[in-house]
Amino acid sequence: MRSIYVSTEEGLAHLLGAVQADEVYAAVRRERGPEYCNLRARPEAEPALREPRPSASPKAFLQPATERVAVYSATGVDAERSCPACGRRALVGLRACDLVAIEYLDKVFRGGDVADPFYEARRTSELLISVDCVAVHENCFCTAVGGRPFAESGFDLNITPLEEGYLVEVGSERGQEVIDRAGDAVCPATDEDLRRRDARREASLEQLRQQTGDWRVSDRIQEALLAKDEAKAWGEEAAKCVECAACTFICPTCHCFYLYDQVGGGEEFERVRTWDSCILGDYHRMAGPAGAKPSPRPGLRTRFANRMLHKYAFSPMQYGLLGCTGCGRCIEACYGQIDIRDVLRGFEE
């Protein structure tokens, strides 16, 4: 049996104050919608726990857009400055779909023959506090890809906003430690509290039913995607795409990166990792004389197809998970007004 507690509005503020971390990032209320900010630097900011998910995904806290991964000179690597370092950090207000994305990123960066020590350092020092979606964004379709608008695992603490106050579920020892430090800011939940939580969750599910109906991305999608002859198909979608890569940068699971070297200070050089995107032409381009560098995916339609295939066909084969959490962020990010739901539904027909 999981430990579940209730708290008042102020109780929750105390609880977040009891988190032992140097940085506490939460999506907070802003005029143009919720945005992540560090509560320890901006204590007056109000966590946006009753709003729909923020447009930004928490990916950057796990894999930053750019990051130095090595420092070296002509005589060798500066081992100390090439090591990962991450202070104690907490992420507050992650949605269930964000936790699914973290599960996916874990498979990529912690799994395989070689783990990524930079990701690992952040993952082990970050406390994950998720929140149920009591308001659902109009682009959300988590239920269509096997998700739900509330988390049942993968968190240290999970918050359910109730009509009044909050319900807090403990998911790990580290989460329990926060509860213990919070003292009387929380008290054990009653059966009545749990019933209220169930009702809140059912209401969110109902909201999703209204916007996505019974639509489910099924296993057939893999076959359908692979069967699609990309030379002929994909033209319509690709014609709308302006190749900005916003969809992949905003995506909570997209994780492609590029390593480049640059001159550091003095005699030193740095190796930097930066986000990259499979939509961009240079991403696949191989070596060759100027003007004649071959690419296995020279056309935008082949790259668009590869993005879709990776999310819905290859990821399940590689990691046992779809590369899409149904967060719908790419829909509001796209300059070409491509709605991934429409692209997917096209296959179901």
Next chain:
Amino acid sequence: MTLNVEANPYAPQVACLSRVIAETPTIKTFCFDLDEPLAFRAGQFVQLGVPGLGEGPFTPSSSPLTPEHLEVTVLRTGEVTERLHRMQAGDACLLRGPYGKGFPVEKLEGKDVLVVGGGVGLAPLRALIYQLLSMTDRLGRVVIKNGARETAELLFRRQYDEWASHKNVSMEITIDKAEPGWTGNVGVVTTILENVPNEVDVRNCYAFTCGPEIMLKFATQKLLEKGLTAEQIYLSMNRRMSCGIGKCGRCNIGPYYLCKDGPDICYAKIKDYPNVFP
């Protein structure tokens, strides 16, 4: 030794060149005498780089049996390779690896082996050839086919006679266009694959090919035509790479990352996915 991989897979080791060999007008071999041997399997690759400029994937051309002496053979074709070609003995390079699976040498006992190279593609295959030459008593026939644009671009030409002198080993060369004094075959690599069914037992052999994409495509077609199955054909596929460890995403064919699941990959595994060949 595995270079820094345990601690930080992205950090290179700095290694000084012990020798540079000019092989052809466009290809040079870079030799390293490493303090700690870099143990690799034939076909596995390293990331070789220039300090401050960047790195690229290259498959060692030296013998996996002498890991303390590493050789990488490089075609001059772009930014990093231009700078490498200007380097001399004593200059510092960056190295990390090895990465990938390498050729499935353990599958070859009792089999005939067909090795098909084109241009600088013979470089990765030389590591395999050294390995095969060390185990000819456990193999059937070893047939090496190699092509280049012109005689000046024939890589490792000084070694061909020695390779062919081993028991059960044969070697055939072709150049794309006729040249005065050339009495061998003229035509692309596929033209010297016509006779394959008489040179190996097509039902009991493996083929390994490495070269430009277009050559891989036509060599594969030719081998299938000659009776090999997709399971018997291994391709050394080239893709843009960065991390080398299956994380950065760029080198995929279908669900496979060539850096991790290849770069030498069985054609049967990839043939039904998009964008295998140009």
